[in-house]
Amino acid sequence: MNQPPSTTPAPEESVAETATQPTNNAPPPSYVKLAMRNMVRKRATSLFHFALTAAGLLGVLVGLAFLDRYFNS
Template identity: 80%
Template structure:
């Protein structure tokens, strides 16, 4: 892998996402928490139904 500046890609999506998350920290944290709780609820529900 060469580090020539001409073939350097645009700022990576990961870097952009991190910058966006820092800028909108509270909202993304809320969304992450909601997603985690929802996923946990689905897993617990499936475990309960298939016991």
């Protein structure tokens, strides 16, 4: 009636052990890779932000050129 102890683990134990082990040993993606993936996914938002940045930079440069010409003439 008494059964000898089993040397193989029970099915529940082997499933629990394999579920906690990582299946992918690759490092997590870099910040640049995630940013590029996000830019491709949200194309319209990225283009809008790029246009705002370009317009703002152009405005600052034109404003500085105007101030330089105005005060140095």
